[in-house]
Amino acid sequence: MYRARDVFLVSSIIVATQSFHLPRAIFIAHSLDIKAYGFSADSGSYSIKNYFRELFANVRAVFDLAFLRVPKYLGSTIPIAGDNKNNQ
Numbered sequence: 001m002y003r004a005r006d007v008f009l010v011s012s013i014i015v016a017t018q019s020f021h022l023p024r025a026i027f028i029a030h031s032l033d034i035k036a037y038g039f040s041a042d043s044g045s046y047s048i049k050n051y052f053r054e055l056f057a058n059v060r061a062v063f064d065l066a067f068l069r070v071p072k073y074l075g076s077t078i079p080i081a082g083d084n085k086n087n088q
Contacts, residue, residue: 001028001036002071009079010034016041020054024061031065 004010012035015025019040029036063069 001025001032001034003074004029005032005034007074007077009077009081012036014039018042018046018050020046020050024054024058027058028061028065 001013004013011033013029015022015029015036015038017025017038017040019042022038022040026036026038
């Protein structure tokens, strides 16, 4: 989400990921002032360990956001702009 905001300079995003990642992804996006919509892209069933691991990932996400931790390297800015109306 940091890369979406700081590298690609987007203010809104559609997130497609597994159902156990989706709430955290949307939470992080909203915390970074990104308007986010999400869709579950599940292709099958997942083990309980995926959901268990996600509990710790959620705690870590809250910690990182609360203490304003940012990634060490984001890369060069590559703005994504336009509404695609001119590409017919």
